[in-house]
Amino acid sequence: MQIEIAQPKQDHVEQAVVAMLSENAQITGFPYQPQPLVLKVCDEGQVVAGLVGHTNWDWLYIETLAVAAQLRGQGWGRKLVTEAERIAIERQCRGAWVDTFTFQSPEFYERLGYQPFGQLPDYPVGQRRVFLRKLFAQ
Known part of the structure; x- marks a missing residue:
């Protein structure tokens, strides 16, 4: 199994909302131009782990990270976050941020710095x- 870049799908409502944000951003001087970042791990054609996020304003935002129960504890979450960070650095990002819940182990992210x-x-x-x-690191 390996990590692959996946193509995000955007529905017409999301496209319209992003277009409105982009238009408003022209006025404020902060263009809203998120670049999707979607990674997946497949096993026999089935997605068994993945990360969904985007880069914008020099930051990576990790929206969702999930690993199938049978693969947990094997390092796939760490590998996905590390690969997302590598891509974000290529995109000239200064850092990454994520929000999670106390029942979802924020300690996982703390172990990653x-x-x-x-x-x-x-x-x-x-x-x-x-x-x-x-x-x-700059």
Whole structure:
């Protein structure tokens, strides 16, 4: 199994919203031009792990990372994040950020060098949404 770059699919509503954001960004001076970053790991034609994110404004945002239960603990999550960071650096990014939940092991990202920079308590109730970032070496 190996990591592959996948082609993202964007529906017409998402395209319209991004177009409106891009138009507004022309006025503010901060063009919204996210570059999708989608990685997958397949086994016998089935996706068994993947990362969905994008780069924009010199940052990588990791939206979703998932690894099938039978592959957890084998390093695929780390490999996907590392590959996403490599691509982000090629795209001239300064760093990466992610948000996750206390029940989804923010420690995983901390082991990869990410540092917490914010949290939303009781989201969901009794848990926290945690925001982490990692600055790349300049």
